[in-house]
Amino acid sequence: MKYKITYLKDGKIKHSIIKANSKEDISLSYDIISIKEYSKFKLPTIKTNNHDILFKELGVILNSSLSFSDGINLLLKNTQNSYHKEILSDINQALNSGKQVDIALEKHKKTIGILPILFFKIGFLSGDIKQAIQNLNLILEISNKSKKMVLTAITYPIIVTIFLFLALLIIFNIVVPQFEILYIQFNSNLPFATKLLLSTKDTFVNYGFIFLLLLLVFTLIINFKIKTSFDFKLKMDKILFNKIPLVSKIISLWNIHRFFLILSSLLDSKYSFVQSLQNAQLISTNSFVLSKLQMIEKDIQSGSMIHKAFEKSELFDELCYKLIYSGEISNTIPQITKELENIYKSKLEERIKSFSSLIEPVFLLFIAVIIMWLVLALMLPIWEMGNIIR
Structure with missing residues (x-):
């Protein structure tokens, strides 16, 4: 090669x-x-x-x-x-x-993005631009790897869904109408599965375009609301972070891992914890996570201990709180944040692997059920007609 x-x-x-x-x-x-x-x-x-x-x-x-x-x-x-x-x-x-x-x-x-700008600023303020660029490249490499893993995990279901939709489009517009003519000619009573198929076909053909148009309008409205209303964006980001089965766990781990990755790098650059926390907030794209980080910063500046501020946010898990506490009392916060970055990186990779191994058989089962339904719905009336003719 x-x-x-x-x-x-x-x-x-x-x-x-x-x-x-x-x-x-x-x-x-x-x-x-x-x-x-x-x-x-x-x-x-x-x-x-x-x-x-x-x-x-x-x-x-x-x-x-x-x-x-x-x-x-x-x-x-x-x-x-x-x-x-x-x-x-x-x-x-x-x-x-x-x-x-x-x-x-x-x-x-x-x-x-904000990362290069942030690390150029850090490099010139600290007087070590070489180290800052090295840290930037390390973060970009790890972030891109994590992003690629997430995209790889969701690519399969997206592609399968698109091809399934196209297949149904062809079946409902070309295949089913041919069988429908045959059913009318024989004037036979149709099984429930066939009636459901014909009803689904009529809905799909007659209202499919309207449904897609409404879906597009709904998406545009949601996108507009996210851009113009902070409260609405906060609610949507909270749903993404907490409420969606399977997906939310990946999103939350990705955000938390990215936070500790940046925080660890900033602490290595000799920034104070509060300064590092402030700068780490700049890279957060999830407003729910950002609001929690701002809450942590506010509590620390008000005199609260770091581990108490983290616990109050309820953003992280119990292991995180215990490690932050041990780092605070032993004055090893930079080492602990690095350890947390590695822990959440491993958790993210594990979760993505679990998601991939689960979603593939689920989609295969779903497709198998759809195919079985189509075959039975189309062929049952024909088999019944064959019995009548005999």
């Missing part, structure tokens, strides 16, 4: 194509930025900006002992991505004019 290697050599970003059995077999004496499978023949894909690779490239360059400004200039000369050039130019202009890099990147917040 061939791989395209992007690496840093003599202060320049270079590319090579090499043969290897797997990525693990590849070793170079240079700093590797990325490894991708290479093929001359590729199916057309939608091009997207991979912004994480930009920060990974910057991290590799900084590890090679180049200064931050030299690293930015090197990337500016070598990158082919026009949007990445824009980001790098904004950073370069901020450096040359003495402005804060994180403020210069604020206009890219919707595209690159």
Whole structure:
């Protein structure tokens, strides 16, 4: 198998194509930025900006002992991505004019997210931009891995549902009408399963478009309400976090793991616990989780012990409260948050595996029941007609 290697050599970003059995077999004496499978023949894909690779490239360059400004200039000369050039130019202009890099990147917040902006700010405030970029890349890598696992888990049921809907669309519009004509010609009494099928077909054909239109309107209204009403968004996020069977547990673990991942990294950057907690809130996209974190911060600033503030929030589990308590009395909170990040990461991976192993047989059983119903509903009248003819 061939791989395209992007690496840093003599202060320049270079590319090579090499043969290897797997990525693990590849070793170079240079700093590797990325490894991708290479093929001359590729199916057309939608091009997207991979912004994480930009920060990974910057991290590799900084590890090679180049200064931050030299690293930015090197990337500016070598990158082919026009949007990445824009980001790098904004950073370069901020450096040359003495402005804060994180403020210069604020206009890219919707595209690159809050994390890079936050860690650029941390890096320049602490005076260790190299470590900040390393922490950023570690968090991006772990977050992307978790997100990929979640997406992989829900992809199967989504694809099955879409294909099932398309199959029913074909059956109700092409297959069932042919049998319906046959039933009318023989003027036979139809079994309940067949009557239910014909009734479902009529509803699907006559009102299917209206149902889809109403579903679209409902989705747009919900989306509008979420964007315009904080109280409504809070209620919806609480439902997502707590109330949906199977799915809510994955969502809650993903949010909590991400929180401890950021908190641990910020504490490693020598921020105080309250400062780390404040900055960790910036990455929360769930307003219910955010409200609980704000409650914790408020209680701590009011003089409450950290473990008491966490317990009062009722956001975490009993193990978390006990570990936070032990970390607080032994003055090892940074180590405990790292341990909690690992614990919730393992729990998330376990839950996703359980979800995947459960959802596949459930969907297969559901499809089998649908197929059995269709076959019986279509064939029972024909078998009865055959008996009458005999």
